[in-house]
Amino acid sequence: MITKGSRFFFGFAALAYVGAIVYGLSTGGHVFGVFSLGYKESVGEHLGYAVLLGAAAVSAFLGFFTVALRDADPEAEAQVVHLEHVPPAESINRTNFWPIVAAFSLGAMAIGLVVGSPLFVAGAIGLGIVVIEWGIRNWADRRTGDPEVNRE
Structure with a gap:
């Protein structure tokens, strides 16, 4: 099951990847170069393309990371540790300046x-x-x- 937090990261990764493709093509890159990450042909303007691909890669990694940790869900953590009930959460009520x-x-x-x-x-x-x-x-x-x- 894909958690809510990871959906955000996967969506942002897809948006950044599509943005990198559009950016690479609109700045004069070759179609094959954009899809091969610049291996065979040119990708257009390199900096913007690399930044968008980097954002897509980091966001995809964070998405997989949040799926693995189940968004720090207490119920999922209690299930992994084999507890019968979820431990109560403490609220901090002190003033913080x-x-x-x-x-x-x-x-x-x-x-x-x-x-x-x-x-x-x-x-x-x-x-x-x-x-x-x-x-x-x-x-x-x-x-x-x-x-x-x-x-x-």
């Missing part, structure tokens, strides 16, 4: 591209701190099954 800091860091980086490099570097450092701290916080929120222990 790292997305706000990330938004300010991205804004500083965008403004720093125009104004000057010190602001861009400050935003990049802030974004690096956000990535590390947000990851640690998400790990700490789920390190045990007891929410009281996780808050410490």
Whole structure:
């Protein structure tokens, strides 16, 4: 069975592949060259053709990957581990301020591209701190099954 998440990736892969064919033919490529990935004849403009084929390949890989992992479906995972019932999911209800800091860091980086490099570097450092701290916080929120222990 093809899962919902993988349908998106397979659809995008097909769209990117058809786009690569159309792009290769419309930029002066030979029909046989476009379908043989440039092995025998020309494909037209190489960069756009390669980007679209690369997007198709990556998307197809992600589609097969999500099919193999069953979209991280808890029921499918419980079936693989031979559990009788699905373990309950925990909800995290603590306030998280790292997305706000990330938004300010991205804004500083965008403004720093125009104004000057010190602001861009400050935003990049802030974004690096956000990535590390947000990851640690998400790990700490789920390190045990007891929410009281996780808050410490």
